[in-house]
Amino acid sequence: xxxxxxxxxxxxxxxxxWFDQRFAEKMAEQEANHIPSMTIIATKGTLDMAYPPxxxxxxxxxxxxxxxxxxxxxxxxLLKQNxxxxxxxxxxxAMPMKLPEGPSWLKGKEIPMPTSIMTLVPGxxxxxxxxxxxxxxxxxxxxxDQLRELCIEAEVKLVACQMTVDLFDYGKEDFIPExxxxxxxxxxxxxxxxxDVNLFV
Amino acid sequence: MxxxxxxxxxxxxxxxxxxxxxxxxxxxxxSGEVLEIKATDPGSVKDxxxxxxxxxxxxxxxxxxxxxxxxxxxxx
Numbered sequence: 001x002x003x004x005x006x007x008x009x010x011x012x013x014x015x016x017x018w019f020d021q022r023f024a025e026k027m028a029e030q031e032a033n034h035i036p037s038m039t040i041i042a043t044k045g046t047l048d049m050a051y052p053p054x055x056x057x058x059x060x061x062x063x064x065x066x067x068x069x070x071x072x073x074x075x076x077x078l079l080k081q082n083x084x085x086x087x088x089x090x091x092x093x094a095m096p097m098k099l100p101e102g103p104s105w106l107k108g109k110e111i112p113m114p115t116s117i118m119t120l121v122p123g124x125x126x127x128x129x130x131x132x133x134x135x136x137x138x139x140x141x142x143x144x145d146q147l148r149e150l151c152i153e154a155e156v157k158l159v160a161c162q163m164t165v166d167l168f169d170y171g172k173e174d175f176i177p178e179x180x181x182x183x184x185x186x187x188x189x190x191x192x193x194x195x196d197v198n199l200f201v
Numbered sequence: 202m203x204x205x206x207x208x209x210x211x212x213x214x215x216x217x218x219x220x221x222x223x224x225x226x227x228x229x230x231x232s233g234e235v236l237e238i239k240a241t242d243p244g245s246v247k248d249x250x251x252x253x254x255x256x257x258x259x260x261x262x263x264x265x266x267x268x269x270x271x272x273x274x275x276x277x
């Protein structure tokens with residue numbers, strides 16, 4: 001009786017060892033074969049808020065990740081053929097308002113006026129947009145149309161919200177043809193569920 | 202034996218362009234070939250390291266000089 005117990009104890013131990021080793025191997029194999037993925041929900045259509053989704057998506061694609069961006073509400077503007085994005089100081093109290101050019105005593109100086117007052121000046125939004133674009137260009141920051149093109153080249157999946165088009169009576173012909181599909185939340189969520197990284201912008 | 206030196210100049214460009222251009226340039230190389238990169242974006246030092254780790258390429262050297270940053274990456 002005693003020897004039988006010992007044999008079964010031993011084989012149990014061996015089995016456990018074998019399982020632990022096999023399990024660790026399998027897990028490592030799975031991790032090595034895993035392709036990371038990311039889904040982003042882009043909801044904003046301003047020049048400043050267009051950057052995070054396109055920068056993160058293009059970079060993730062360069063790292064070999066699979067990326068989808070779901071464009072909804074004002075985020076849909078980022079898929080228009082004719083990109084005319086603006087940035088507003090209104091609601092952006094932290095936005096630095098520095099002149100990108102001009103005489104040296106003025107260049108790079110902050111405009112001493114609260115952004116809420118600035119926005120009351122007619123044409124200020126256009127001026128702020130121009131200043132932002134100029135500064136970005138000077139600092140070697142890519143333009144949005146450039147980043148969008150890089151995303152398309154890197155096979156980032158661009159998904160558009162069907163409800164938003166209907167809501168704002170947009171014409172689909174106003175949008176770039178590279179949009180993969182026009183869907184609703186129920187189509188996007190399963191993709192998000194399987195992704196390693198989910199971002200809402 | 203002569204080895205082709207592949208170079209990439211990303212000076213003046215900001216994040217994420219140095220990474221995206223590196224990715225494109227490396228795609229045209231054969232495994233084991235080396236790409237030399239010049240950059241002025243201070244973020245590229247850590248970002249290119251991370252890029253190599255994620256994509257299986259090897260950072261051979263990473264130098265900071267007064268006039269910029271210089272990297273050598275071997276394709277994995």
